[in-house]
Amino acid sequence: MNATVNSAVRERMHVRFLLSDAGPLLALILLMAIGSMISPVFLSKGNLYNILSQIAVLGVGALGMTYVMISGFFDLSVGGVLSLAGVLVVGLQPSFGFTVALLAVVAMGVGIGCANGLLLRTIRGDFGASIMITFGVGTILAAVALLYSNGYSMTVQYSRFLSWLERGGVAGIPAVAVVLMICAAVLHVILRYTVLGRYMYLAGASARVALSSGVPVYTIRTIALCMSALMAVIGGLMETAQTASASPVAGVGYELDVVAAVAIGGTSLSGGWGSVVRTIVGVLLVGVLNNVLILVGLSTPEQMIAQGLIILVALITDRQRKSNLS
């Protein structure tokens, strides 16, 4: 604005910006330092392996949700998608073989994403509408999963892919984490370096501005919803492999855990800002926190309280960053 803004003010703004911007990463480093001091086990190979295999299901869902949130929507159907993908892949395998079952659930994911997107396009839905529509779709999917499995957990039959997901790995990294890393890399590159990625940010920053600048806002958001459903399908496969069974209620509460992880990483709830890297940091933060709490012997309710507090802190710092910006 003018050249005379004194450098002290600018310096201070810079430091404050850095603090709130790199906050989640600093918190993660701090938490790891604390973890390694509290418990000798924390930095052991076995424990790190545990953390990585525990965050994978949450992580893939969070990756997809990152797209949806950046493009200005919300996706509450991922819990239903995860449950249904699990029971379907297990249920279809005996009659059609694993490959067909796998293709079927992938197609189902894409189809659900498109359905979400089309419904929202038809009603010209905004952020609020996306919450309600995807919640409705997710509720139906959860019910379908219950109907299909008659409410029982279904036991997995042997398949090479699922047993690799459960026990396999590359260079000491669990297979599920490898899948997570591959997904993260692909989604990061798309978001950061392609026209499609740019469109995601534009659609989320302001649908009105984007629409009147020729951005196909609803198409872009539909793609984001497909991505998120697809990631939830992968999450369902991982969950099924890890528990060696498919529970029709596996995805209950999954959607909000995923949203929380994305928000903790610092991706804006109101769209237009965020990144895959942030989401990965958020997911790691949640994973490491839970792990440290277990290591010091705290129970589930206490873990839940800690996670709740982190969500609050993440949102408050997000608001503050925004008011610093304007």
Added chain:
Amino acid sequence: MEPILRIKGISKSFPGVQALRNVSLDIFPAEVHGIVGANGAGKSTLMKVLSGVIQPDAGEIVWKGAQVRFPTPLAAQRQGIAIIHQEFSLVPTLSVAENIFLGRLAGKPWKVSWRELYDEASALLERVGAKVHPKTLVRQLRIADMQFVEIAKALSFRAEIVIMDEPSAVLSGPELQSLFRTIEHLTQSGVGVVYISHRLEEITDICERISVMRDGQVVETFPRAEANRERIIRGIAGADIQEMERRQESQGAREVVLDVVNLSLGHKLTNIRFSLRRGEILGLAGLVGSGRSEIARSLFGLEKNAVGEFMLNNRRIRFQQWSPRKAIQHGITMLPEDRKNEGLLLSHPMYMNVTMTRLPKVSRKGWMQFRREILAAENFVERLRIKAPSVHARPLTLSGGNQQKVVFGKCLFSEPQVLILDEPTRGVDIGARQEIYHIIRDLAAEGKSILLISSDWAELMPLCDRIIVIHEGKVKAEFHAHEADVEKIMQAALN
């Protein structure tokens, strides 16, 4: 007569900026005091000091002979200083009367005395000269009437000075006249009015005294008798600005680029017909609500219910199947009226704003080419003379004029053949206005066809080749540049 409000030697600085230096000003009761100045000259800071929003670093405020401080806006309001901001502070879903007495409804805490409320509201509205029923919901009002409600609200605090920040920005024709009548009502009842505006005609018409601000100072104050356009402009700019000459009659007949055969939109537009030639600037005049903005929005595909068809380069296109995306692909772009909500991503970097209308130009096979994008954006910064530290700057940090140039850059990036400009100089100060006029003329000279909407009819005449006047959703009249004048336009616009 004694001034009711004296400002003596007020200074205020923000980190890095001296917003006000040693400003002194006297406001008398029952006078209209005009304040003019470029954006950033310190007008709004001064008004914020007067209304208690911010505290001055030095100087004093004398109110009715006694030195006062206004620690909060409420304190200023209680003393009798009311401010009407450009953006209204009304609650759209409440009635007129509820808005006037918001937070001070008559009656007991548990029971509103509606009759008393409506009676008092009616009395105030009458004093303002507004024909508005107190039970009407604010969202059903025309913008001009909302302004009256704001003024009535100010009077309900027994205001003795009313500060109006660009009250005319959204008004023209009869609405403007009724605003002026209200101001007259106010001064007759002894209220002093501080009137801020960018439109010089109004200032010289209605203000008894005029103060010119520049760089945080009041450079001069003079009575109306000594005021003239040149003097005011010189004061604002600190130098002479060459005012625009009328446009020469365009040379020879050029081919028609856009031919609207018929366009209707609910009860807002009926059978609109006009055509636009290559390199032509066509003005759309009319009152707010006459349908001029709807014409622009229909042509850009933003009105879903528009019916009819138009020819674009001899291709027949139906409004029903039109969308902004298709419009941009076929060479029509629009600069929207509402820059902040429809034009710009205020907190995203400038280069993202500029290139968003046509990303394929800065990408290959779907991959962004960031170097090319930055270069392309820098090219526009240079061409449009946007004053910004870099293309990474966020529009939020730029002045109104520079923000508007970013929107121009964004529109031009899509290489349009037809450019629709809806109020391109709103909220833009005089210096930047001249630059925008030049940009518009240069574009026409390059062969682009321009559809220009403006409430400021005085700017339409020198800019346009032709002007069509819209009244109640119909084309009412058409003038060539050399035969148009404000009176003729006014007559057509009013019927």
